[in-house]
Amino acid sequence: MQQHFRQLNSPLHGLDCFPDVEAQQHRFLQAGWTACCAVDMNEFYRCFLPSEECQRMENLEPFDEFEEWHLKCAHYFILAASRGDTLSQTLVFPPSEAFPRIDPASPSGVFPASVVTSDSKGPNLKRYGHASVLLSPSVILSAGGFGEQEGRHCRVSKFHLLSRYCDFEWKGNQICSCGTGTQWDGRLYHTMTRLSDTEVLVLGGRLSPVTPALGILQLRVSKSKDNSTEDLNITITKAGPEDSMLSCWRHSTTEVSYENQKYLFVYGGRSVVESVLSDWHFLHVGTMAWDSIPVEGEVPEGRHSHSACSWQGGALIAGGLGASEEPLSSVLFLKPISCGFLWESIVIQPPITPRYSHTAHVLNGKLLLVGGVWIHSSSVPGVTVIDLTTGLSSEYQIDTTCVPWPLMLHNHTSILLPEEQQLLLLGGGGNCFSFGTYFNPHTVTLDLSSLSARQ
Secondary structure (H helix, E strand, C coil), rough: CHHHHHHCEEEEEEEEHHHCCHHHHHHHHHHCEEEEEEEEEEHHHCCCCCHHHHHHCCCCCCCHHHEEEEEEEEHEEEEEEEEHHHHHCCCCCCCCCCCCCCCCCCCEEEEEECCCHHHHCCCCCCCCEEEEEEECCCCEEEEEEEEEEEEEEECCCCCEEEEEEEEEEEEEEEEEECHHHHHHHCCCCEEEEEEEEEEEEEEEEEEEEEEEECCEEEEEEEECCCCCCCCCEEEEEEEECCCCCCCCCECCEEEEECEEEEEEEEEECCCCCCCCCCCEEEEEECCCCEEECCCCCCCCEEEEEEEEEEEEEEEEEEECCCCCCCEEEEEEEEEEEECCEEEEECCCCCCCCCCEEEEEEEECCEEEEEECCCCCCCCCCCCEEEEECCCCCEEEEECCCCCCCCCCCCCCEEEHHHHHHHHEECCCCCCCCCCCECCCCCEEECCCHHHHHHC
16 A cells, blocks of 8 residues: 555655554644543444444454454544543543454564575466475475466466575476366465375365365375476376365364374365354375374364364364454364374463464474564564463564565465475465455565574
């Protein structure tokens, strides 16, 4: 938006002087107003509109752009100021316990960000709502999402390959599926799971907010005749049970272990019928059949756009967007036990800011929550680090001095390279009907070495 007005030679100077709600309140009080209260539109929508009206608006049409909605509401506010004792005693926007401010703790450190690819090293990954998987230490495959392809914005049909060719130099390449069989159907908000160096499983996703992407896809990756990783061949086949009707998106898929067998734990998401899902499924990797495994403990509330990663044979679930479109702060562990699994809640101190549309990884016994969207704080999400042994949390800012701004860390993917103490951030961005679509222009790396130095 700011770029749009700068191009019109009409920059929004007020944003520099008054960047948030608190600054606007201070502005009026400094100008001599007796009292002033202000809320951003996220708080106004949740606390000062009747629930019936919110429900009516939410049912007007299919909607699946929660990140843009919440970010835009955070950028607009409504303010009431008054002079005189009588009006000053009237609370136009009384404080609401339903919308508490939950600011992150003071930063414990900084993770420097830098660009690792450029247009001179092949096409960049300009898309969001995609999925990425590390095939080998030097090959990253991304598929699906909404992005740039052949000069237009669309649901992307080409795969993106990121290959490391020397030290930490990476090169991008776009490739199409080969063969005359199954083609990529243009899905987004799906998951991809690495089965081997040459096999990837794709589950769920959607084609539109009212059209789920049905069926499980298996991607088979093979090298070209010259054995180059820059020109891989990808073949798509249908996989899984023939009666598989997995019709969710914004869900998670995590590798877990039960009775020394490998399973994929598919959890949460949303569907055409349900705004949030609270159920789960186990897919046996060897037979590609759904299986029933006992799960004990209190069933977590439904969510989508959460993060999930494997840990100690189970799955760590963090954050997400709940049934009332409220970001969640809970961190759950699907813990392996002798007869199946057990839901456990991890107590975190200090409490973390509720978020969704982030990514997560486990590094040296610590859970890293990367980016995302939150509405209970005016700060920009960085990386939250949670010690899984003690439950202690700490915040790390991302130093974006050396990367293009804004760096939109939602609807992105991230790949952890533990040996290099690096985290690759791929894609991300959002759509704005007024000011256009923004894609992060480059793949970015975060230097996590300072985290190891603090151990």
